[in-house]
Amino acid sequence: MCGRFDLSRSAEEVLQTFRALGEVPWGERYNIAPGQDIACVIVDVGGERRLVAAHWGFRPRFAAGREGAPAPINARAEKVAESGYFRDAFARRRALVPADGWYEWRPEAGGKRPYRFRHRAGSVLGLAAIWTPADDVASGRRLAIITEPARGVAREVHPRMPVVLDPACWAAWLDPARQDREAIRSAVQALPAAALEAYPVSRRVGNPRNDDPGLVAAEGEALAPGDDA
Template identity: 45%
Template sequence: MCGRFALYSDFPSLARSLKLPLAEGELTPRYNIAPGTWISAVRRHEDGCQLGLDTLWWGYRPHWADDKAPQPINATVEKVATSPYFRGAFAHHRCLVPADGWYEWLAVDGRKQPHYLTRGDGEPLWFAGIWTDRPDGKPGCAILTEPARGIAKAIHPRMPLTLDQQSLEPWLDPELTDRETIRHLVHHLQHERLTHWPVSNRVNKPVEDDPALIEEER
């Protein structure tokens, strides 16, 4: 799954990584981003042309759902295109959630050890996401997850769908709505590019938010 992540790259670094025209934006470094908070995401503006770095609520609830409807933070790749709750957003409201890495917890000797997963080359990651207008009129989103691959599999059975460079533009293309076409054009980042290490249990508390959280615990 993806329930906690970090984003500390500055805007120029993200724009350079995206390699697509991106309207100006600002970012505050965050090392312990938790669900139920505002997060940064790249999506197309209403004109369908310009990309913007917007702020979305990390919790997905469509505008037509009632107050008792769930607010998932993740949507699985297996069901996102067919589930009545998600399929409209998958076809028309896809976004990219930038991250420098994410956290997963590994059971070790009866306790859960947090690990930080990131790219070995230090480049930002791009999580596939979907968004919707919530009942309160504000945008909310969910991050897609897939079965874990490579080194991530040793930590947790699922991981965020992290896209490779060639997939970023088609994922954001509003003209692409067909599930099979999207599946053909969009691919995940090669798992060989990922690395991980154990980090402090301080990350368990969302109020903790500083660069030391991503340092390797020895």
């Protein structure tokens, strides 16, 4: 799954990297958690890429009035195109979530240890996501991050990971004219797993009230690189 990530680089750099427009209230965030508003890149009705805010927790409009309707933070890549909850958003409203890295927990002696994943070159990551209009949150949007079976070094920590898209296919992923699920899948590819690294960080990241640069500091050696499967 993907239940925690960080993004501390400037809005200007994110806008430039994703070739997007927009003004999102910004600040360094080292511990972004479900239920919060997060930045995402979408294509607006005029065909422009925009950096906007969305509530992290997806609920389609048809379920908005249902008592106890789930608001999942993740959607499985294997099922997102067919699921009645997600398929319309997958076809029509795809997004990219900018991230400097994400956190995942691995069972170890003494309790679960959080690890931070990031690009080896320090580049910003584009996490595949879907979104839906929403009247019940201030941002007017709800979002879920898409996950896939873990690859490479991520398999050493958790069975799943976010879908981190190769920048070369960001445009194809965001293109709202591309709606056939097989056409979407054939046009995009994940970032090679060898481009990612993981290292242990402070257990303080487990509390979303903690949000400071110390959370991304390494507290041990990086994991050995995995294969690129």
